[in-house]
Amino acid sequence: MRRIDDMGAFLAAAALWVISLIHLVSGELYSSNVGGLRRSGCNLFQGSWVFDHSSVPLYNTSNCPIIDKKYDCQLNGRPDNSYLKYRWKPNACDLTRFDGQDFLRRFKGKKILFVGDSLTLNQWESLICMLHSAVPHANYTLVRKNGITTFALPDYEVSVMMNRNEFLVDLVTEKIGRVLKLDSIKGGDAWKGYDMLIFNTWHWWHHTGTLQSWDYMEEGNKTYKDMDRLIAFEKGLTTWSKWVDSNVDPTKTRVFFQGISPTHFNGSEWNEPTENCQGQTEPVSGSTYLGVLPPPVAVVKKVLSNMLKPADLLDVTTLSQLRKDGHPSVYGVDGKKGNDCSHWCLAGVPDTWNNLLYASIVLTRDGGK
Numbered sequence: 001m002r003r004i005d006d007m008g009a010f011l012a013a014a015a016l017w018v019i020s021l022i023h024l025v026s027g028e029l030y031s032s033n034v035g036g037l038r039r040s041g042c043n044l045f046q047g048s049w050v051f052d053h054s055s056v057p058l059y060n061t062s063n064c065p066i067i068d069k070k071y072d073c074q075l076n077g078r079p080d081n082s083y084l085k086y087r088w089k090p091n092a093c094d095l096t097r098f099d100g101q102d103f104l105r106r107f108k109g110k111k112i113l114f115v116g117d118s119l120t121l122n123q124w125e126s127l128i129c130m131l132h133s134a135v136p137h138a139n140y141t142l143v144r145k146n147g148i149t150t151f152a153l154p155d156y157e158v159s160v161m162m163n164r165n166e167f168l169v170d171l172v173t174e175k176i177g178r179v180l181k182l183d184s185i186k187g188g189d190a191w192k193g194y195d196m197l198i199f200n201t202w203h204w205w206h207h208t209g210t211l212q213s214w215d216y217m218e219e220g221n222k223t224y225k226d227m228d229r230l231i232a233f234e235k236g237l238t239t240w241s242k243w244v245d246s247n248v249d250p251t252k253t254r255v256f257f258q259g260i261s262p263t264h265f266n267g268s269e270w271n272e273p274t275e276n277c278q279g280q281t282e283p284v285s286g287s288t289y290l291g292v293l294p295p296p297v298a299v300v301k302k303v304l305s306n307m308l309k310p311a312d313l314l315d316v317t318t319l320s321q322l323r324k325d326g327h328p329s330v331y332g333v334d335g336k337k338g339n340d341c342s343h344w345c346l347a348g349v350p351d352t353w354n355n356l357l358y359a360s361i362v363l364t365r366d367g368g369k
């Protein structure tokens with residue numbers, strides 16, 4: 001019985017290997033864009049968090065070239081630190097360890113742009129800390145110009161940029177007020193000419209009340225006072241997907257979509273009476289989370305799977321759901337007044353997102369050369 005299982009697994013792995021080879025040989029793009037980037041049947045995004053005594057973060061935030069106070073939990077007095085000692089372990093393989101020097105070699109002469117909201121900022125700052133710590137003595141520059149912040153390592157000819165853009169589609173102030181244009185993406189002009197693009201949007205789509213940053217939504221000639229937010233999100237994301245389809249040359253630019261980042265404001269999702277993430281010091285054990293996937297995840301998968309030019313999903317939602325301990329909570333920027341169960345401490349979970357980004361580049365296609 002055992003032997004038959006092994007044979008089955010071997011054949012499945014061999015079949016996948018042949019398929020990947022066909023993709024490489026025919027110059028086709030990696031097609032499993034929302035099914036989880038894989039090698040030999042290993043889905044990098046399915047696994048569990050393993051406590052590792054010897055594990056230390058790749059960086060000390062006090063040495064990072066840029067770090068928002070709201071993410072710097074140790075500086076803000078977070079007393080526990082075991083949340084820094086969990087390693088992501090995919091079920092069927094080991095995660096290739098992040099190697100900053102190798103990353104810089106692969107991206108020599110290249111420009112990487114992150115586009116999105118404060119969760120994007122979270123991941124962008126994490127990557128800068130990770131890269132800087134790999135070459136701590138190298139000169140770097142940090143420049144802000146026309147809404148794009150550029151971290152560059154001139155000796156390595158690598159730039160990692162961030163364009164803050166909460167919706168991806170355009171938000172324009174007009175006579176009637178702030179109008180969110182679901183079918184307009186003029187902001188995309190700023191995203192051309194990069195070697196790798198990592199997009200993200202969602203959290204601002206469901207804001208209401210004083211947090212809501214638009215007064216009207218508009219599509220074609222129609223103006224709306226409000227709309228089902230998931231429908232609006234799908235319309236906006238579809239506009240983005242069409243932008244990628246008509247503006248990105250996949251032989252020059254690799255596109256990722258940073259998966260929906262989950263929040264922890266409901267303890268029943270992890271079977272505890274707590275109301276939120278405050279006081280959490282350990283991840284959920286195992287691979288499954290009691291709470292459901294946030295509804296926008298299905299929208300993201302649907303839109304991505306209908307694209308002509310592939311955008312790979314960095315499918316971090318479930319693995320981040322398991323990390324109820326990873327948020328700043330009361331060790332964010334507002335201290336006890338705020339209770340941030342939405343962003344992530346740095347060092348922390350976004351380091352793993354970047355490790356997965358790195359592993360995806362190393363494992364698939366041309367290795368990001």
Ligand SMILES: *[C@@H]1O[C@H](CO)[C@@H](O)[C@H](O)[C@H]1NC(C)=O
Nearest residue numbers: 057059060061062063074081
């Ligand atoms: C990080 O660096 C600061 C300043 O050098 C130091 O005080 C602190 O102990 C370091 N933290 C860790 C975890 O090493």
Ligand SMILES: *[C@@H]1O[C@H](CO)[C@@H](O)[C@H](O)[C@H]1NC(C)=O
Nearest residue numbers: 136137138139140154155156
């Ligand atoms: C960093 O820049 C300074 C000034 O331009 C230069 O003197 C120094 O040699 C550089 N260091 C490295 C490691 O390249």
Ligand SMILES: *[C@@H]1O[C@H](CO)[C@@H](O)[C@H](O)[C@H]1NC(C)=O
Nearest residue numbers: 183184218219220221222223
């Ligand atoms: C907008 O309205 C004008 C005039 O009523 C019409 O000609 C045009 O086709 C409409 N555009 C769209 C996108 O519906």
Ligand SMILES: *[C@@H]1O[C@H](CO)[C@@H](O)[C@H](O)[C@H]1NC(C)=O
Nearest residue numbers: 265266267268269290291292
């Ligand atoms: C909290 O999560 C539980 C279980 O997933 C769900 O039934 C409940 O509706 C949620 N409560 C709120 C306020 O969202």
